[in-house]
Amino acid sequence: xxxxxxxxxxxxxxxxxxxxxxxxxxxxxxxxxxxxxxxxxxxxxxxxxxxxxxxxxxxxxxxxxxxxxxxxxxxxxxxxxxxxxxxxxxxxxxxxxxxxxxxxxxxxxxxxxxxxxxxxxxxxxxxxxxxxxxxxxxxxxxxxxxxxxxxxxxxxxxxxxxxxxxxxxxxxxxxxxxxxxxxxxxxxxxxxxxxxxxxxxxxxxxxxxxxxxxxxxxxxxxxxxxxxxxxxxxxxxxxxxxxxxxxxxxxxxxxxxxxxxxxxxxxxxxxxxxxxxxxxxxxxxxxxxxxxxxxxxxxxxxxxxxxxxxxxxxxxxxxxxxxxxxxxxxxxxxxxxxxxxxxxxxxxxxxxxxxxxxxxxxxxxxxxxxxxxxxxxxxxxxxxxxxxxxxxx
Amino acid sequence: xxxxxxxxxxxxxxxxxxxxxxxxxxxxxxxxxxxxxxxxxxxxxxxxxxxxxxxxxxxxxxxxxxxxxxxxxxxxxxxxxxxxxxxxxxxxxxxxxxxx
Amino acid sequence: xxxxxxxxxxxxxxxxxxxxxxxxxxxxxxxxxxxxxxxxxxxxxxxxxxxxxxxxxxxxxxxxxxxxxxxxxxxxxxxxxxxxxxxxxxxxxxxxxxxxxxxxxxxxxxxxxxxxxxxxxxxxxxxxxxxxxxxxxxxxxxxxxxxxxxxxxxxxxxxxxxxxxxxxxxxxxxxxxxxxxxxxxxxxxx
Numbered sequence: 001x002x003x004x005x006x007x008x009x010x011x012x013x014x015x016x017x018x019x020x021x022x023x024x025x026x027x028x029x030x031x032x033x034x035x036x037x038x039x040x041x042x043x044x045x046x047x048x049x050x051x052x053x054x055x056x057x058x059x060x061x062x063x064x065x066x067x068x069x070x071x072x073x074x075x076x077x078x079x080x081x082x083x084x085x086x087x088x089x090x091x092x093x094x095x096x097x098x099x100x101x102x103x104x105x106x107x108x109x110x111x112x113x114x115x116x117x118x119x120x121x122x123x124x125x126x127x128x129x130x131x132x133x134x135x136x137x138x139x140x141x142x143x144x145x146x147x148x149x150x151x152x153x154x155x156x157x158x159x160x161x162x163x164x165x166x167x168x169x170x171x172x173x174x175x176x177x178x179x180x181x182x183x184x185x186x187x188x189x190x191x192x193x194x195x196x197x198x199x200x201x202x203x204x205x206x207x208x209x210x211x212x213x214x215x216x217x218x219x220x221x222x223x224x225x226x227x228x229x230x231x232x233x234x235x236x237x238x239x240x241x242x243x244x245x246x247x248x249x250x251x252x253x254x255x256x257x258x259x260x261x262x263x264x265x266x267x268x269x270x271x272x273x274x275x276x277x278x279x280x281x282x283x284x285x286x287x288x289x290x291x292x293x294x295x296x297x298x299x300x301x302x303x304x305x306x307x308x309x310x311x312x313x314x315x316x317x318x319x320x321x322x323x324x325x326x327x328x329x330x331x332x333x334x335x336x337x338x339x340x341x342x343x344x345x346x347x348x349x350x351x352x353x354x355x356x357x358x359x360x361x362x363x364x365x366x367x368x369x370x371x372x373x374x375x376x377x378x379x380x381x382x383x384x385x386x387x388x389x390x391x392x393x
Numbered sequence: 394x395x396x397x398x399x400x401x402x403x404x405x406x407x408x409x410x411x412x413x414x415x416x417x418x419x420x421x422x423x424x425x426x427x428x429x430x431x432x433x434x435x436x437x438x439x440x441x442x443x444x445x446x447x448x449x450x451x452x453x454x455x456x457x458x459x460x461x462x463x464x465x466x467x468x469x470x471x472x473x474x475x476x477x478x479x480x481x482x483x484x485x486x487x488x489x490x491x492x493x
Numbered sequence: 494x495x496x497x498x499x500x501x502x503x504x505x506x507x508x509x510x511x512x513x514x515x516x517x518x519x520x521x522x523x524x525x526x527x528x529x530x531x532x533x534x535x536x537x538x539x540x541x542x543x544x545x546x547x548x549x550x551x552x553x554x555x556x557x558x559x560x561x562x563x564x565x566x567x568x569x570x571x572x573x574x575x576x577x578x579x580x581x582x583x584x585x586x587x588x589x590x591x592x593x594x595x596x597x598x599x600x601x602x603x604x605x606x607x608x609x610x611x612x613x614x615x616x617x618x619x620x621x622x623x624x625x626x627x628x629x630x631x632x633x634x635x636x637x638x639x640x641x642x643x644x645x646x647x648x649x650x651x652x653x654x655x656x657x658x659x660x661x662x663x664x665x666x667x668x669x670x671x672x673x674x675x676x677x678x679x680x681x682x683x
Contacts, residue, residue: 006522032534099413118534139557160412171557175531176518178553198417208416220407221414228412274555358534362558 002180002247009140009172012179013079013105013165014039016147018049019187022103023074023194026054026065030084031117032169033107037079059084063091063104070100071209073199075151077102081169082109085123089130095162096131097225098210101154101194102162104132105147108270108321109169110357118358119169121269125322125331131225133163133232134299138255138273140179143167145249146296148182151191152239158231164299168271170358182247190246229300236297253302255294256309258284262291264373265310267336268319269295272354272361279366290370301335307343315348315373315382316340319389321355328386329353348373348382354389365390398424423471427454431474433490437466441486448478448487496551498641499560503579504569507539509630513569514545516634516656517643521549523652524644529554542577549643565641568592569616569629571600580607590640590682592616592629597683612640614682623673631671632678639679646679 007015014036017025025044027037037053044053052069056062062078069076080088085106095102110116111123124134133154137143146165154163167173182190198207213221233253240251255273258280259265266276273294283290293309310316318337320330333351340349352369355361369389376382398421400409411417428434446464449457456472458465476492500517504510511532518530529548546560564587568579571593583589588610591600597613604611616632624631638649653675657668 006518006528097413098415139555168557170531170534174534175529175557176515177529178522178527198415205417206419208421209413211414211416213414216403217405217410217414220405220410223407224410224412227407271557274557277555360559362561363556 002182005179005181006176007140007144007179007181008035008174008176009137009143009167010035010107010174011039012140012144012181013147013167014043015181016144016187017077017105018043019182019184020075020148020151020191021049021188022051022077022151024052024054024066024069024076025078026056026062026069026076027078028056028059028062028080028084030059030081032109032119032173033079033081033084033105035173036105036107059087060091063088063095066102066104067091067095067098067100070095070102071098071199072201073194073196075102075155075194077104079105079107081107082111082117082123085127086111089127092127092130092132092162094210097221099160099225099228100162101151101160103147103150103154104162104164106164106166107169107173108166114357116357117169119171119271119321120356120358121166121321122323122356124164124166125320125324127164128299128331131161131229132299133159133161133229133236133297135163135165135236135297136269136295137165137167137172138271138294140167140172140175140177141249142251142296143172144179144181145243145247145251148187148190149239149243149251151194152242153232153235155194156231156235156239159228159235161225161228161232166270171271180247180249186246190243232300233297233302233305251296253295253297253305254309255292255296257292257294259291259293259309261289262312263289263314263377264370265291265293265313265316266319266366266369267293267295267306267310267316267332268321269298269332270321272319272321272366275361275363276366278363279370282363283367283370288370288374290373295332298332301339303335303339303342306336307339307345310336310340310345310347311343313347315376316350317369317373318349318351319369320351320353323353323356348376348380350376350382350385350387352387352389359390361390426470427473428456428468428470433474434469434472435467435474435476435478435487435489435492437464438486438488441484443484443486445483447483448481451477451481453477498547498549498565498643499563500547500549500565500567500637500641501560501563501583502545502547502567502569503573503577504543504545504629505539505573506537506541506543508569509628510543510567510569511545513567513630513634514547516630517547517637518549519656520634520638520649520652521547521643523656524648526550527552527554529557533559542573563587565590565637567633567637569633571595574600574603578605580604583607583609585609588612588640590614590633590637592633594618610640612636612682614678616678619674619677619681623677624667624670628674631674632681635675635678636682639682650675
């Protein structure tokens with residue numbers, strides 16, 4: 001039986017983690033993710049979980065400890081934001097290359113500088129090539145649901161890769177809103193026991209983790225790692241299908257909102273999708289054919305399916321909540337445009353940088369984006385394809 | 394899949410590597426003959442040896458076998474010729490070119 | 494009450510505006526509404542102007558933006574009337590609620606010509622008389638529930654008592670004071 005509640009995104013993720021009852025949770029606090037380990041520490045102190053909760057001296061160490069625990073055979077995770085993720089950089093690659101299916105509850109926050117504690121995606125986008133699975137949420141419900149599904153994806157035998165469950169700092173992490181929680185027993189059963197094949201604490205078969213790979217082996221090792229990523233899309237879909245049976249809530253690689261006959265589309269990630277949906281509903285009432293593609297799985301990038309979903313649009317605005325400093329846009333823009341190119345799309349495409357450092361996104365802003373796309377179609381010219389939204393100039 | 398260490402080699406395809414390059418199973422370093430890494434090796438002079446065994450724990454490659462509390466000849470298949478044992482021996486029972 | 498209400502809180506860091514917004518979301522949730530309660534975050538600075546928001550609706554709330562055109566504004570600290578444009582975007586069919594000791598007539602000239610309804614409450618008087626210390630957010634919570642017609646008074650008081658019983662489980666002695674503050678505030682708001 002689902003339970004209606006009202007929770008902040010951080011509290012929702014902490015509750016998902018209590019229900020998952022992982023083996024090891026090392027953490028170091030950083031705004032806006034601090035509440036996740038904070039709530040969890042109280043669960044641990046009150047005996048609601050069996051988890052070894054380790055308050056640790058840095059993010060470099062929290063990720064190292066999570067890696068060590070995972071290699072030992074434990075289901076482990078940590079949580080962080082922004083500079084904390086940057087401080088884990090080295091370990092992110094180690095977790096992925098060692099094929100350790102641990103999780104990271106990431107609460108997206110801008111990277112310094114200028115120093116800023118509010119939301120953008122520069123932290124996780126910077127880590128996009130580290131070999132982690134990345135899944136993003138629009139709201140508290142999705143953050144909770146994604147966390148519940150996380151270990152099923154990362155621990156899948158054909159995947160075995162670490163997973164980052166991202167939500168927007170403050171916007172969802174600190175906003176209290178309605179949510180439906182699953183029963184503890186349902187989550188426990190859904191997530192199941194973690195049964196690694198090889199692990200350090202197995203006395204039957206000692207093993208070495210992370211051996212040096214000389215040039216003769218390194219490239220084969222990386223290719224082997226890529227093979228795990230290739231299975232992620234299908235596993236994400238399979239886990240989502242099972243989750244739907246449990247919760248009634250539907251998930252995919254992305255959400256296509258009113259895309260059926262859309263001529264103009266926005267592609268984006270995270271909480272701003274809500275404002276975009278409201279804008280779409282307003283415009284649809286006026287008969288405008290507009291839609292949204294909200295990316296859930298960003299790594300690996302489901303390029304073919306995204307191009308397929310965009311095949312009938314005449315103009316698309318790809319919205320990046322992070323700069324790429326390529327002089328032509330951000331990381332989502334680069335990936336979507338490459339996907340469109342490979343699919344021989346003839347749609348006009350612009351890449352819009354928005355929402356940096358917590359810059360608010362209004363429904364009116366998104367209506368303006370759709371109006372700009374109309375102008376592009378009418379003039380048959382994308383004009384400047386690298387744009388900023390919500391900037392004073 | 395646990396690694397069959399004997400199958401690892403310069404012709405191993407990526408498909409045959411273990412996930413995460415883990416090496417499962419104990420004592421697999423025996424299969425790597427690190428002795429090939431140098432040709433300058435220590436010499437054991439049994440006559441001078443008092444069997445104090447001070448050389449044994451300092452050897453980084455466990456290349457000084459001990460049987461019945463007595464050390465034997467070097468295991469040259471794994472000795473990398475570092476010379477630490479020469480320095481450790483108080484009785485001049487180990488010599489090596491270039492190490493005093 | 495319309496099926497979608499938006500409220501903006503203006504306070505100073507440390508006065509409990511955020512807590513009040515979260516409590517309001519909480520009590521509205523108990524009556525089956527879709528709710529949102531969130532502050533506009535920045536560095537924690539005691540005394541600095543802060544803003545918090547509520548959306549309360551009969552239907553699912555998707556927007557996560559700040560609120561620019563609220564139906565209601567609550568001013569927790571009247572010194573903000575000079576420092577912040579509290580009536581910005583405030584709908585004229587809505588209302589503003591101000592915590593002040595002064596009569597309404599003295600306040601209105603500071604509202605930049607706002608033509609909607611103006612309500613005031615002396616939250617300090619209410620708080621000192623009931624809780625014994627100055628916590629403006631409890632009286633203001635009751636006052637805005639009444640002003641915005643979020644729920645009937647009886648339901649509100651019932652839900653708040655159950656919320657306080659939970660929140661103050663370890664110090665039940667403060668429950669009665671807070672309940673009295675709510676009840677008195679419902680009478681005092683004008």
